[in-house]
Amino acid sequence: MEPRNHTAVSEFLLLGLTEDPALQPLIFSLFLSMYLVTILGNLLIILAVSSDSHLHTPMYFFLSNLSFNDICMGTTTIPKVLVNIQTQDQSISYTGCFSQTCFVLIFGSLENFLLAVMAYDRFVAICHPLRYTVIMNPCLCVLLCLLCLLLSIVHGLLHTLTLLRLSFCTDLEIPHFFCELSQVIKLACSDTLINNLLVYLPSTAAAP
Template identity: 65%
Template sequence: MEPRNNTQMSEFLLLGFSEDLELQPLLFGLFLSMYLVTVLGNLLIILATISDSHLHTPMYFFLSILSFVDICFTSTSIPKMLVNIQTQSKVITYSGCITQMYFLLFFAGLDDFLLALMAYDRFVAICHPLHYTVIMNPRLCMLMVLVSSIISALHSLLQSLMVLQLSFCTDMEIPHFFCELNQVVHRACSDTFLNDMVIYFAAVLLAIGPLAGILYSYSKIVSSIRAISSAQGKYKAFSTCASHLSVVSLFYCTCIGVYLSSAVTQNSRPTATASVMYMVVTPMLNPFIYSLRNKDIKSSLKSLLGKETLKVPIVLKLKKCP
């Protein structure tokens, strides 16, 4: 059959997790609750860091940006999936698929860079504590986030423009709950060699690069912690990194697990299920990891929630005197 030009494309079909109609209400309730917890938890982290002047430091600045990115990251795919489940439709328009792919790549890349920036912040705080305020000044922090955003935006723009050059045939079914780049590319009829090369090169540059920076930072941090003589000092130094290290481990382990499983098996449904770990579960757990292991965040959240409680008006019914 003659391949159709990509300008004639109108829609893709997102097959999701299961075609069993009895499972759809369960999936809808599960992902709706997870999405709401993700948005609420990350929003509380943002409000806590903004409202508490004690948290106006580089570490919490990066944390608030990470929380915002996590909200946007999940919002690019989960609401569309919920609408499809509710309407019993699997359709996503061609333009909608490309747009979703762009923002997914953008926020995933920015998430990756932010984890590396947070590792660098902890490296400076522990290895160069006397120069911390000079090195991690507000201007440098803003510049690093801006550069990371530009690189992520250019990467996602490049990948999206390359997909727009592809031609597609009749196989418009994507065995996923979102427009995953690899799956969309492999639905094309035209040659995808250049697309594959760019995808692999970008994965090495934008994923392994920040990971190498994180590993280097923590190797230096471990060396500095080992040099501390007191056990209390070692514990205090390590506790400042524990939350971030937990988030990094969760993010990278789930991502690597998903893409290794996709390389081993040709069945995309298990891969789609595993993708939930880094698409939904990791952004949902991040606020809990940071709030449960961080006294400053916990006290700020208590103060924030206490203020909101005090703002609730109390109406007293006065009895009229006889």
């Protein structure tokens, strides 16, 4: 394949779930329904937690952050899917694809970090019930959320910046409905060793 510098690449093609035109309306309806349910459900959780003083506890504070993150995660990918189906246009710009990859990584990592923090919160509540309110004070909860966000941003930017150094081939079709990191890496014609190491090393380190 003929390599193309990243500055010459203007767009990628998202092949989606199927190329069958007859299934497109069904897929559009399913994605739209799931997106609306996700938005509504998470907004209700945030509203319930913020309006009820009895729920102003660390556990529900983290739950609200997790719900907001879920809204952001869905908004990063689903609207583009709906637009592509509606317009019958599978393209996504170079900048849009890399931005989508970055935000998916950030919000995906943030979800994992928040779940870890919520697990720590339950650990403190079970193992140190008398000191729970002292340990899990509001200042610590905010700092934990900010730390999770910072680590997630670093993780997302690290992968995205290493993607920017790659050159891509003439085949720019992504067999997915969004710009998933590993699929974008597979399209590169240049050396992807660093990218693959960044993808697989954390998984290897986390394995028992």
